Amino acid sequence: MASQWHSLVSQKLFLARTLLRQLDQPGRISAANEAELALGREAVLQGATELLLRSRSLMLIMLARFHQKKTEEPTSLNALALLIGEDSSDLSGLRELERRSGSWWQHLDQLEVAQSRPPATRKTVSPENIIAVSANAGPDRSAQALMKSLEAIKHFADDLEEQHSEW
Known part of the structure; x- marks a missing residue:
C-alpha cells in the first residue's frame, strides 16, 4: 500500500521535471510575443512548484502508511509526529531538513509562502527615491x-521506499 504512495510521489516529481524541461527548450513554449512567452514561463514555474509542494504533502502520507497508519493523512511534520512519534528516524530526518538552511524542505517552505500570497507592491524608482529602493528577491524560483530541490526530494523519497521495503 505504501508503495502506491511512493509511486504517486514519483509521478508528481516526474510531471514537475517534465514541465521544467520545457524551459530548457525555448521552442517548446510557443508565443507570439514577449508577454505571452513570459506568461508561459510563469505558468511552467508555478505549475512545477505546485507539483513539488504536492509531492512533499504526499510524502508525509507515504510515511504515515509506512508506519501502519492506514487512514490518517498528515498535512505537516507536527501532524506526522503525532502519528508516528518524535523518535522515528524518518521524522528526525525531515526535522533536520526543516532546520537546515538551504535544504529542499526549506526551499519548498519559502516557495509555498511566496506562491500563497499576492506579490508585494514595489516602489517605483525615481531620482528622488533611488537610494531608498531595495529589492526583496524572495525564494529562488x-x-x-527547482530542479535541484526536485532531485533532492526524489532521492529522499526513494531512500525511504528502499528502507521500508526491506522490512
Whole structure:
C-alpha cells in the first residue's frame, strides 16, 4: 500500500521535471510575443512548484502508511509526529531538513509562502527615491533551483521506499 504512495510521489516529481524541461527548450513554449512567452514561463514555474509542494504533502502520507497508519493523512511534520512519534528516524530526518538552511524542505517552505500570497507592491524608482529602493528577491524560483530541490526530494523519497521495503 505504501508503495502506491511512493509511486504517486514519483509521478508528481516526474510531471514537475517534465514541465521544467520545457524551459530548457525555448521552442517548446510557443508565443507570439514577449508577454505571452513570459506568461508561459510563469505558468511552467508555478505549475512545477505546485507539483513539488504536492509531492512533499504526499510524502508525509507515504510515511504515515509506512508506519501502519492506514487512514490518517498528515498535512505537516507536527501532524506526522503525532502519528508516528518524535523518535522515528524518518521524522528526525525531515526535522533536520526543516532546520537546515538551504535544504529542499526549506526551499519548498519559502516557495509555498511566496506562491500563497499576492506579490508585494514595489516602489517605483525615481531620482528622488533611488537610494531608498531595495529589492526583496524572495525564494529562488529558477528552473535550476527547482530542479535541484526536485532531485533532492526524489532521492529522499526513494531512500525511504528502499528502507521500508526491506522490512
